[in-house]
Amino acid sequence: MSKQKPALGLLVVFMAAFLLGAYFTFASVQGDYGLFRRIQIEAEAQVLRDERDRLMAEVAAMRNKTHRLSDTYLDLDLLDQQARDVLGLVRADEVVLR
Helix, strand or coil: CCHHHHHHHHCCCCHHHHHHHHHHHHHHCCCCCCCHHHHHHHHHHHHHHHHHHHHHHHHHHHHHHHHCCCCEEECHHHHHHHHHHHHHCCCCCCCCCC
16 A cells, blocks of 8 residues: 555646646647737737828828928919819810719
8 A cells, every 4th residue: 555655646746747737838828928819919910000001101191282282382283183173173175074
């Protein structure tokens, strides 16, 4: 009987070590700070960077149009285009097809 107790104790120690190892492995892969979460966060960050870049380009285009229609600089072609698009204006010598 004295040989059974050390074997049983050793089995318990190995089983506890195995369970702790399995727990930490699972947590490192699927936990809140695991590999899958990191990949998900990086993908979300890339989507947000793309959206930021798109919005910055849109803001730059709006600033350009605002500058071109300002009092200090007037782009007559842009003014003509805006009058046609927004107000629906046409010149007297033009034919409108719908």
